[in-house]
Amino acid sequence: MSDNYGKLIKDGLWDNNVVFAQMLALCPTMAVTTSGTNGLGMGLATTAVLVVSNILVSMIRHTVSSQVRIPVFVVLIASLVTIVDMAMNAWLHDLYKVLGLFIALIVVNCAILGRAEAFAVKNGVVASAVDGLAMGLGFTGALTFIGLIREFLGSGTLFAQASNLLGPSFAFLEMKLPGYGGALLMILPPGGFAILGFLLAGKRVMEKRMDERAAAQAEPAAA
Amino acid sequence: MNLEAIREKIGYQPFLLGVFALLASGALAWASSATGAAIAAAEAKDLRDSLSEVLPQGMADNDFLKDTVDLEKGGKTVTIYRARKDGEVKAALFKVAERGYAGDIQVLMAVDNDGRTLGVRVLKHAETPGLGDKIEVKKDPWIKGFDGKSLGDPAPEKWGVKKDSGIFDQFAGATITPRAVVKAVKGGLEFYDDHRQEILGGQS
Numbered sequence: 001m002s003d004n005y006g007k008l009i010k011d012g013l014w015d016n017n018v019v020f021a022q023m024l025a026l027c028p029t030m031a032v033t034t035s036g037t038n039g040l041g042m043g044l045a046t047t048a049v050l051v052v053s054n055i056l057v058s059m060i061r062h063t064v065s066s067q068v069r070i071p072v073f074v075v076l077i078a079s080l081v082t083i084v085d086m087a088m089n090a091w092l093h094d095l096y097k098v099l100g101l102f103i104a105l106i107v108v109n110c111a112i113l114g115r116a117e118a119f120a121v122k123n124g125v126v127a128s129a130v131d132g133l134a135m136g137l138g139f140t141g142a143l144t145f146i147g148l149i150r151e152f153l154g155s156g157t158l159f160a161q162a163s164n165l166l167g168p169s170f171a172f173l174e175m176k177l178p179g180y181g182g183a184l185l186m187i188l189p190p191g192g193f194a195i196l197g198f199l200l201a202g203k204r205v206m207e208k209r210m211d212e213r214a215a216a217q218a219e220p221a222a223a
Numbered sequence: 224m225n226l227e228a229i230r231e232k233i234g235y236q237p238f239l240l241g242v243f244a245l246l247a248s249g250a251l252a253w254a255s256s257a258t259g260a261a262i263a264a265a266e267a268k269d270l271r272d273s274l275s276e277v278l279p280q281g282m283a284d285n286d287f288l289k290d291t292v293d294l295e296k297g298g299k300t301v302t303i304y305r306a307r308k309d310g311e312v313k314a315a316l317f318k319v320a321e322r323g324y325a326g327d328i329q330v331l332m333a334v335d336n337d338g339r340t341l342g343v344r345v346l347k348h349a350e351t352p353g354l355g356d357k358i359e360v361k362k363d364p365w366i367k368g369f370d371g372k373s374l375g376d377p378a379p380e381k382w383g384v385k386k387d388s389g390i391f392d393q394f395a396g397a398t399i400t401p402r403a404v405v406k407a408v409k410g411g412l413e414f415y416d417d418h419r420q421e422i423l424g425g426q427s
Contacts, residue, residue: 086255
């Protein structure tokens with residue numbers, strides 16, 4: 001199981017997606033997805049922390065006894081996030097002004113402790129790094145997608161202020177729908193829950209269709 | 224003895240926790256000292272940028288971040304930054320806060336020697352996006368309506384939003400927010416008036 005990187009990646013991105021399948025980390029998901037840019041930034045920061053924490057947890061997995069593993073992991077993750085927070089404040093200050101509030105939220109992101117517990121503590125360093133990366137990118141994708149939908153419906157823009165996050169060369173991503181005032185509800189928390197609900201339902205329907213199609217294809221072959 | 228056996232010993236657990244706490248503190252202390260100077264510089268630059276935004280160009284030739292007076296206002300210390308030109312104080316810059324619809328609204332303002340506002344900007348707020356956030360200058364030019372106003376102009380009873388028969392616009396769906404900003408600016412001007420002598424430092 002642990003050597004099948006293709007499956008790990010597919011798990012992280014789709015089958016076992018942090019938001020859409022595991023339903024973890026919904027607190028930061030609701031809080032930051034008011035725009036695509038915020039979702040992307042938060043997702044990337046979380047991915048970085050997740051990869052490093054998975055690697056570290058995997059490295060110390062033989063040393064740490066199971067009785068005290070939770071406090072050890074919490075200390076590890078909290079220190080890691082604090083260091084990321086300070087480093088961003090010092091050297092990526094403009095980005096920090098956009099995301100600063102949310103960086104500290106990564107500590108309470110249960111997806112990170114969840115991956116440490118569910119995967120890194122049982123698997124090797126490389127597999128854990130791949131798992132962290134796949135889970136992180138799946139999380140980033142989900143956040144960006146929800147953010148884009150809420151931003152589009154709520155304020156009629158796409159990737160507003162993306163150049164703050166990615167540098168001026170990405171300004172072409174920023175789009176604005178002319179003459180659309182926006183539906184405020186979508187920016188507010190209820191909009192986030194509504195969009196997430198629709199997306200979850202959509203994913204279920206898609207998976208059901210895919211299963212049915214696979215079953216239909218398998219049947220003549222079996223006959 | 225192999226690792227498996229040691230791991231189960233009762234003394235191992237606190238030892239392990241202790242080692243990790245020590246390592247984590249060490250890493251944090253190192254990171255804090257490595258980033259401290261850069262963070263302080265970035266924050267000073269932020270403050271300078273926002274102060275420069277409320278102060279019209281060419282008003283100051285000093286480093287007003289270093290020319291400060293601390294005054295008491297309702298039990299809290301307010302730092303006044305003084306903009307000087309040719310050694311004379313030309314304007315005072317300070318922050319005021321007022322309770323808005325959701326939490327405090329922090330306002331930065333610059334006042335000239337005649338007690339007129341030179342500029343007002345909202346630094347921090349938690350108002351409803353789309354309704355109350357028109358107090359931000361990048362969303363709406365509303366906040367520029369305070370430029371050039373003083374305690375006597377408009378008359379004290381006109382210092383309010385239009386709903387309260389004042390002269391400042393309110394926003395559709397949000398009255399509490401602009402009301403709080405008007406109150407904050409008026410409070411700031413009154414504060415300046417009360418402490419004019421201390422701010423100007425004996426200069427008339």
